Amino acid sequence: MRKYLLSLILLCSLGIVSLRSQILMPIMGGSATAAPPVWANVQFAMLDESNPSAGNYSITVPSTGAGNVLTMFTSTSFAIPLASVSGGCLGAWVVDIAQYGGGATRDGAAHCLSSTSGTTTITFTITTVSLRNLYGVYWVETSPGTGTATYEGSASATSSAANPVGPTPTCAGSNELVVQFLSSLTHQATGVSAGYENLTVGGSAANLSGTEAVNKADCTGVTWTAGAYTWSKDALAFKAE
Secondary structure, three states, rough: HHHHHHHHHHHHHHOOOOOOOOOOOOOOOOOOOOOOOEEEEEEEEEEEOEEEEOEHHHEEEOOOOOOOEEEEEEEEEEEEOOOEOOOOOOOOEEEEEEEEOOOOOOOEEEEOOEEOOOOEEEEEEEEEOOOEEEEEEEEEEEEEOOOEEEEEEEEEEEEEEOOOOOOOOOOOOOOOEEEEOOOOOOOOEEEEEEEEEEEEOOOOOEEEEEEEEEEEEOOOEEEEEEEOEEEEEEEEEEEOO
């Protein structure tokens, strides 16, 4: 053993082997620690629906990649729940928030943990009759890198103060993806707090805002730069490991 260690030290001095490599670690009773997966944004958009018919809607999205997390938020003008989502998912979409909100908007949210490649159409059903009640859809696709994504939770809240703070979903607090959504009757945000990125605004009444944070150490909600109006606020959180 002594000769073996001396040989390894010689190889290290020549720059051939690192003392901290997996060759020495087992001898010293340790193990190498793998780097955590890195979340990366793939695409995001604020979209209008197409072909509405008795509550059945579809959105056209840029072609999806494989194995990514898909999230979508909807906003309607009445208390009509998001019932189901389909398309582009290896497995099933999960509706996390059927309806939540205050004032004149009601929000819904859903996710898919692993996307299929090449999808450009997502369909969904909002329980209604024949009226066109949908303001728009916030769409986000995010890659968990080399990791596997796990859904951690959702949260919703309402407020009427300026610079509203988004809700904080329950999460493990390590390597998080947090997606936040804000809606009102006729207003949208103009900025987001540090740590959040890709502010996206739109909606048929210019009343929707979305943002996300990747590789976050916690799930603290975003602080939106916005005036004092009646706001509906929603969030979804995911972990990659």
